[in-house]
Amino acid sequence: MGERLLVIGGVAAGMSAAAKARRVNRDLEIVVYEKSGYVSYGSCGFPYFIKGEIPRIDDVIVRTPEQFAKQGIEVHVHHEVLDIDTVSKWVRVRNLETGEEFTDTWDKLILTTGGAAAKPPIPGLELPGIFTLRTPEDAVAVHSWIEEHRPRQGVIVGGGYIGLEMAEALSAHGIEVTVLEMLPQVMPNLDKDMALLVQEELERQGVRLFLEHRVEAFQGQETVESVVAGGETFPADIVILSVGVKPNVKLAVDAGIALGPTGAVAVDAYQRTNVPNVWAAGDVAEAHHLVTGKPAYIPLGTTANKQGRVAGTNAAGGEAMFAGIVGTAAAKVFDLQVARTGLTEKQAREEGFEVASVSIKSSSRAHYMPGHQPIHVKLVFEKGSHRLLGGQMVGREGVAKRIDVIASALHAGWTTYDLAKLDLSYAPPFAPVWDPILVAANVANK
Amino acid sequence: MGERLLVIGGVAAGMSAAAKARRVNRDLEIVVYEKSGYVSYGSCGFPYFIKGEIPRIDDVIVRTPEQFAKQGIEVHVHHEVLDIDTVSKWVRVRNLETGEEFTDTWDKLILTTGGAAAKPPIPGLELPGIFTLRTPEDAVAVHSWIEEHRPRQGVIVGGGYIGLEMAEALSAHGIEVTVLEMLPQVMPNLDKDMALLVQEELERQGVRLFLEHRVEAFQGQETVESVVAGGETFPADIVILSVGVKPNVKLAVDAGIALGPTGAVAVDAYQRTNVPNVWAAGDVAEAHHLVTGKPAYIPLGTTANKQGRVAGTNAAGGEAMFAGIVGTAAAKVFDLQVARTGLTEKQAREEGFEVASVSIKSSSRAHYMPGHQPIHVKLVFEKGSHRLLGGQMVGREGVAKRIDVIASALHAGWTTYDLAKLDLSYAPPFAPVWDPILVAANVANK
Numbered sequence: 083m084g085e086r087l088l089v090i091g092g093v094a095a096g097m098s099a100a101a102k103a104r105r106v107n108r109d110l111e112i113v114v115y116e117k118s119g120y121v122s123y124g125s126c127g128f129p130y131f132i133k134g135e136i137p138r139i140d141d142v143i144v145r146t147p148e149q150f151a152k153q154g155i156e157v158h159v160h161h162e163v164l165d166i167d168t169v170s171k172w173v174r175v176r177n178l179e180t181g182e183e184f185t186d187t188w189d190k191l192i193l194t195t196g197g198a199a200a201k202p203p204i205p206g207l208e209l210p211g212i213f214t215l216r217t218p219e220d221a222v223a224v225h226s227w228i229e230e231h232r233p234r235q236g237v238i239v240g241g242g243y244i245g246l247e248m249a250e251a252l253s254a255h256g257i258e259v260t261v262l263e264m265l266p267q268v269m270p271n272l273d274k275d276m277a278l279l280v281q282e283e284l285e286r287q288g289v290r291l292f293l294e295h296r297v298e299a300f301q302g303q304e305t306v307e308s309v310v311a312g313g314e315t316f317p318a319d320i321v322i323l324s325v326g327v328k329p330n331v332k333l334a335v336d337a338g339i340a341l342g343p344t345g346a347v348a349v350d351a352y353q354r355t356n357v358p359n360v361w362a363a364g365d366v367a368e369a370h371h372l373v374t375g376k377p378a379y380i381p382l383g384t385t386a387n388k389q390g391r392v393a394g395t396n397a398a399g400g401e402a403m404f405a406g407i408v409g410t411a412a413a414k415v416f417d418l419q420v421a422r423t424g425l426t427e428k429q430a431r432e433e434g435f436e437v438a439s440v441s442i443k444s445s446s447r448a449h450y451m452p453g454h455q456p457i458h459v460k461l462v463f464e465k466g467s468h469r470l471l472g473g474q475m476v477g478r479e480g481v482a483k484r485i486d487v488i489a490s491a492l493h494a495g496w497t498t499y500d501l502a503k504l505d506l507s508y509a510p511p512f513a514p515v516w517d518p519i520l521v522a523a524n525v526a527n528k
Numbered sequence: 529m530g531e532r533l534l535v536i537g538g539v540a541a542g543m544s545a546a547a548k549a550r551r552v553n554r555d556l557e558i559v560v561y562e563k564s565g566y567v568s569y570g571s572c573g574f575p576y577f578i579k580g581e582i583p584r585i586d587d588v589i590v591r592t593p594e595q596f597a598k599q600g601i602e603v604h605v606h607h608e609v610l611d612i613d614t615v616s617k618w619v620r621v622r623n624l625e626t627g628e629e630f631t632d633t634w635d636k637l638i639l640t641t642g643g644a645a646a647k648p649p650i651p652g653l654e655l656p657g658i659f660t661l662r663t664p665e666d667a668v669a670v671h672s673w674i675e676e677h678r679p680r681q682g683v684i685v686g687g688g689y690i691g692l693e694m695a696e697a698l699s700a701h702g703i704e705v706t707v708l709e710m711l712p713q714v715m716p717n718l719d720k721d722m723a724l725l726v727q728e729e730l731e732r733q734g735v736r737l738f739l740e741h742r743v744e745a746f747q748g749q750e751t752v753e754s755v756v757a758g759g760e761t762f763p764a765d766i767v768i769l770s771v772g773v774k775p776n777v778k779l780a781v782d783a784g785i786a787l788g789p790t791g792a793v794a795v796d797a798y799q800r801t802n803v804p805n806v807w808a809a810g811d812v813a814e815a816h817h818l819v820t821g822k823p824a825y826i827p828l829g830t831t832a833n834k835q836g837r838v839a840g841t842n843a844a845g846g847e848a849m850f851a852g853i854v855g856t857a858a859a860k861v862f863d864l865q866v867a868r869t870g871l872t873e874k875q876a877r878e879e880g881f882e883v884a885s886v887s888i889k890s891s892s893r894a895h896y897m898p899g900h901q902p903i904h905v906k907l908v909f910e911k912g913s914h915r916l917l918g919g920q921m922v923g924r925e926g927v928a929k930r931i932d933v934i935a936s937a938l939h940a941g942w943t944t945y946d947l948a949k950l951d952l953s954y955a956p957p958f959a960p961v962w963d964p965i966l967v968a969a970n971v972a973n974k
Contacts, residue, residue, distance in 0.1 A: 094961070126956050127896050141896040372951075383961045384954045405949035412953035421953050450573050450587040482958035483930050489951055490936040503851035505818075505935055507858035507867055508830045510572050512928035515540070515829045 084109030087397055088173060088188035090163045090333070092116030093123060094383050095364025096194035097145070098390030100155045103192075103398035110398055112154065113186065115161040115175055120218045121147060126383055128221035129244070132228070133251035139218050139225075166191065166337035168357045190359050190397040193334055193347065194390065197327035197365035197381045206300030212321040215244060227320060233257055237309045237318035239297050240325040241268030243413045246280070248322045249289050250416050257320065260290040262297055262311045264325075271411065272474050273426045275441060276460055279476040283418045292316075327381050329366045342368045344379035351403040353393035361397050363389035370406035373424050373471055373492055374433050380409050408492040409472075412482040421485035424472025424492045427462045436465040440526045444518035446480035448510035455479050459522040461488070461498060468497040468526065473519075480512070487519050498526040530555030533843055534619060534634035536609045536779070538562030539569060540829050541810025542640035543591070544836030545843065546601045549638075553844035558600065559632065561607040561621055566664045567593060572829055574667035575690070578674070579697035585664050585671075612637065612783035614803045636805050636843040639780055639793065640836065643773035643811035643827045652746030658767040661690060670768070679703055679766035683755045685743050686771040687714030689859045692726070694768045695735050696862050703766065706736040708743055708757045710771075717857065718920050719872045721887060722906055725922040729864045738762075773827045775812045788814045790825035797849040799839035807843050809835035816852035819870050819917055819938055820879050826855050854938040855918075858928040867931035870918025870938045873908045882911040886972045890964035892926035894956035901925050905968040907934070907944060914943040914972065919965075926958070933965050944972040 087103055089096045092114045100112050114121065120143060127142035136142065147157035158175075164183070165174040168191075176183045199214030201207060211231070213224045227233070236252040238245045241263035249259045261268070261284065267277040268284070268291065284291050295312035300321065302308065309316045329346040340356040342348030347355055347362040351370065355362050364386035371378035385407055395402035410423040430437045439462045447454035457477035463470050473488035475481045491501050502523035508515050516524070533549055535542045538560045546558050560567065566589060573588035582588065593603035604621075610629070611620040614637075622629045645660030647653060657677070659670045673679070682698040684691045687709035695705045707714070707730065713723040714730070714737065730737050741758035746767065748754065755762045775792040786802040788794030793801055793808040797816065801808050810832035817824035831853055841848035856869040876883045885908045893900035903923035909916050919934035921927045937947050948969035954961050962970070 124894060124896065124956070124961060126954070126961070127894060130897065130956055135898055136896050142894075144895075382954070384951065387961055388949075406951075408951045410951045410953045412955040412958055414955055414957045419958070423951070423953070448570060448573060448588075449590075450570065450582050451576060452581055480929060482953055482955060483926060483963075484932070486930070486950070486952045486963075487932045487936055489953065490933055490940070493946075493950055494936070494940045494942075496940075500939075503834075504932070504939055505830065505852075505854045505856045505869070506932045507856045507869070507928055507935065508572070508828070509858040509860055509928060510570070510576055511860045512858055512865070515570060515572070515833055517929075517932075 084111055085189035086111040086113065086187060087190045087192065088186065089114040089192045089194060091194035091196050091364070092121035092157060092159070093125070093194070093196055093364070094386035095390035095393070096192065097122040097150070098387045099192045099194060099363060099394035099397065100150065101153065102391045102394030104153050104155055106395050106400040107398035112156065114155060114157045115163050116157065116159045117162045117178065118217045118219060119159050121150070121157055121159060123218055124383065125216065128215050129247035129251045131221050132224050132248070133254045139222055142218070163333060166333060168337050168360060191361070192393050192397050193339065193355070193360060193362040193366060194364045195330040195333055195366045197329050199323065200326040200328050201323065202325060204297055204299060206302065206306070209300050209302050209306040210304065211302070211306035211319060212300055212323060214323050215248065224322070228255055231319060233319035235317050236260070236320045236322070237262060237316050239309070239321065239323045241291070242270065242324060242326070243411070245322065245324040246284070246415045247413060248324060249284065252320070253287060253289065260292065260316050262295045262309065262316065263291070263293050264296045266293050269420065271426065272420070272422055273428055273460060276458065276474045276476055279458055280415055280418060280420055283416055287416045327365060329379065329381070331366060334362070334366065342377045344368050344377055346379045348377065352396050353389055353404060354396070361393040363393040369404070372406040372408050378407065378409065380407060382411060408489050410485060410489040412485060417478055418476060419478065419481035420476050421481050422472070422474045423485050423489040424470070425462060426472060426474065430462050430471045435471060437471070438463055438465045440522055442518070442522045442525055444521045445514050446477055447512060448514050451510045457481060457518045459518045461522045461526050463498050463526060468499055470496055470498055470501060484519065498523045502527055530557055531635035532557040532559065532633060533636045533638065534632065535560040535638045535640060537640035537642050537810070538567030538603060538605070539571070539640070539642055539810070540832035541836035541839070542638065543568040543596070544833045545638045545640060545809060545840035546596065547599065548837045548840030549844035550599050550601055552841050552846040556844055558602065560601060560603045561609050562603065562605045563608045563624065564663045564665060565605050567596070567603055567605060569664055570829065571662065574661050575693035575697045577667050578670050578694070579700045585668050588664070609779060612779060614783050614806060637807070638839045638843050639785065639801070639806060639808040639812060640810045641776040641779055641812045643775050645769065646772040646774050647769065648771060650743055650745060652748065652752070655746050655748045655752040656750070657748070657752035657765060658746055658769060660769050661694065673766060674701055677765060681763050682706070682766045682768070683708060683762050683764040685755070685767060685769045687737070688716065688770060688772070689857070691768065691770040692730070692861045693859060694770060695730065698766070699733065699735065706738065706762050708741045708755065708762070709737070709739050710742045712739050715866065717872065718866070718868055719874055719906065722904065722920045722922055725904055726861055726864060726866055729862055733862045773811065775825065775827070777812060780808070780812065788823045790814050790823055792825045794823065798842050799835055799850060800842070807839035809839040815850070818852040818854050824853065824855065826853060828857060854935050856931060856935040858931060863924055864922060865924065865927035866922050867927050868918070868920045869931050869935040870916070871908060872918060872920065876908050876917045881917060883917070884909055884911045886968055888964070888968045888971050890967045891960050892923055893958060894960050897956045903927060903964045905964045907968045907972050909944050909972060914945055916942055916944055916947060930965065944969045948973055
């Protein structure tokens with residue numbers, strides 16, 4: 083008989099772990115418990131489903147429980163794990179459809195309980211028409227609300243990635259969108275000067291943006307009707323709350339699994355927790371940040387998938403290590419591409435670096451090619467050593483994947499001098515002969 | 529009085545050198561002699577001028593002699609340098625407009641005489657209607673020929689980048705295009721399996737392609753009427769000859785400046801030639817290839833610009849080094865993006881590496897996003913060590929700049945294991961959660 087591997091949570095990290103564990107070890111029993119009704123879905127696709135670009139919610143499902151079953155992976159959706167006993171190695175599980183509770187045993191355990199949308203205790207939060215966006219069920223609920231209620235005024239609480247993607251999605255339905263952001267800028271993982279470019283795009287697209295507006299209350303009779311923030315009242319017949327993600331650590335904490343300084347589950351490079359035979363991966367866990375050398379909590383699908391593979395390999399008896407993250411992320415905000423990696427200038431200062439930065443404006447194509455668009459590049463680096471600490475880019479084309487060169491440079495531990503040496507591709511339809519990244523590096527090196 | 533810097537050749541390398549020398553040293557006298565009527569132009573734009581995407585040839589000019597004059601750089605177009613004396617430090621120059629010859633002196637010399645289109649001794653080569661494409665004058669001549677003669681059938685001799693870009697340009701004028709290629713594939717700096725994808729695109733676009741067809745003669749009465757190749761006769765009222773670029777080394781050879789194993793001018797990392805106070809840069813010079821560790825001749829505008837800056841810095845009394853190249857290049861072939869870096873599988877074998885490779889097909893966007901396009905990625909690496917040796921990519925979007933991650937990996941000397949660790953950007957409109965490069969690296973690491 084093979085050992086029994088239990089995976090708690092069946093989204094990116096969990097299903098990557100399960101699939102990889104199966105490839106590493108054919109004899110392992112693999113069982114996955116997932117609270118929602120879906121596994122293996124791409125939650126980043128939800129705004130595009132709500133927008134209408136993706137016709138069916140099932141389109142964002144990578145693989146179904148039936149497909150996993152063919153690989154010998156037993157998947158139970160609508161099953162919530164209530165308790166973990168790490169000594170006797172059992173879990174208590176509730177079937178959310180029947181209410182039935184039962185125990186199951188394990189030899190190896192992978193914790194991939196993910197993250198939940200932060201829900202600050204704001205009066206009126208329970209009013210129908212107020213949504214967060216984490217599960218396919220959430221996405222379907224928003225979609226149905228739009229279909230059934232034909233909202234005319236939408237308020238997005240929180241100007242991060244998801245909030246702005248949802249601003250685009252709601253606008254596509256003809257909804258007048260207002261974004262309320264607590265901070266003095268949108269996209270807090272950009273520096274303010276770069277965030278300004280995003281704010282200009284929102285304005286161009288007719289989105290009303292109110293910065294430094296903290297929500298005080300949601301109001302309405304049967305459904306939400308308005309949002310009170312910064313002393314003003316904003317009418318709203320749909321509200322999307324996107325003020326951050328918190329790791330689902332309750333199960334871990336109750337089981338004596340240690341958290342790290344970020345409040346997410348602490349893991350080593352093998353994705354091991356402090357408890358033998360228990361690994362953690364994805365949005366519930368921290369990741370080693372290669373620029374700061376410290377644990378970070380930056381929940382993203384890319385990291386979840388990579389960490390899941392590592393956890394799955396190790397739990398199945400193989401050996402793999404997760405190298406760490408540099409905090410690379412990209413988003414589409416209406417017609418703008420926004421990308422960043424490493425530390426912002428602000429973050430770098432907070433980490434105690436002596437910081438320098440350069441910001442340049444170049445072009446997505448040779449200057450003489452029709453359709454060329456400005457690209458703004460900001461490089462953040464250490465004074466003196468010129469060690470690269472981060473990069474940010476904004477533009478209408480050629481941005482989202484161009485950031486990967488800077489991400490690679492951060493992995494390599496390069497300086498801006500190293501960056502300037504790169505033999506990057508050139509053809510008039512795709513870049514100027516001096517790629518915008520090289521232009522920025524050359525300015526940094528002056 | 530400052531010293532006198534002479535720059536022979538005023539295109540990418542020459543004008544980069546002159547401009548950089550001025551920034552490094554305000555006292556230097558800087559004089560540039562350029563044979564053609566233009567300086568500082570982007571020759572990669574010519575196909576798009578001929579196609580009609582760029583309205584005026586002047587649009588591809590980065591800066592004019594007048595603009596350089598304002599920086600205190602004296603530029604003489606239509607001036608050919610005939611001889612260099614490296615002992616007494618003078619040059620003999622001919623004013624091509626007046627025929628007048630004179631001598632000039634120098635303290636420092638930068639040789640940027642560029643490359644010329646290879647012209648094999650084929651009978652009939654002198655017939656009007658047969659063009660090569662290196663200078664703005666060439667581009668204007670092709671453009672005028674199309675305007676005046678309204679050709680209906682065009683033959684492109686040579687299926688490299690420029691040949692295929694010109695196939696697109698001629699097709700845009702409604703010209704029936706035939707490409708004749710000596711080798712058994714187009715784009716010899718791709719492996720055959722990747723070149724096949726390009727060949728399929730040519731076919732889809734109605735371009736007739738004949739491989740292993742060496743041109744034997746051009747025929748015609750007053751102008752070109754047909755091309756004989758492989759025993760067949762191809763009617764043609766316009767012919768573009770694009771069978772490679774040869775470094776313009778005659779001036780160097782006559783002056784005792786040493787060539788390297790590639791037949792181009794040998795330079796060190798400072799762009800110094802074997803002659804004191806003489807530097808060379810751009811298409812006339814070799815470059816250090818970081819993958820092979822040997823000199824290579826890969827004439828490209830990106831390298832010319834970088835080498836020019838280095839030569840200019842050093843000639844002006846500063847200090848700079850050129851790191852070397854990894855052979856990164858990109859091209860648009862009709863609706864296809866083609867990109868490559870490092871060594872092909874074939875080149876790697878010829879260099880004596882024990883070679884392994886993987887080829888994968890992934891997607892330019894998340895699989896559920898409308899408009900996603902296949903991306904083909906090939907990685908070439910060393911057996912055993914898994915050291916990355918090169919990469920190739922073909923697809924309709926997201927290819928041309930994605931190659932830069934692999935180029936960066938080559939600069940870093942990474943393995944496919946290192947590549948798989950990268951924290952690359954993800955958002956559904958721009959990439960799948962596993963970027964195609966990571967998919968390829970994961971397959972290589974299996």
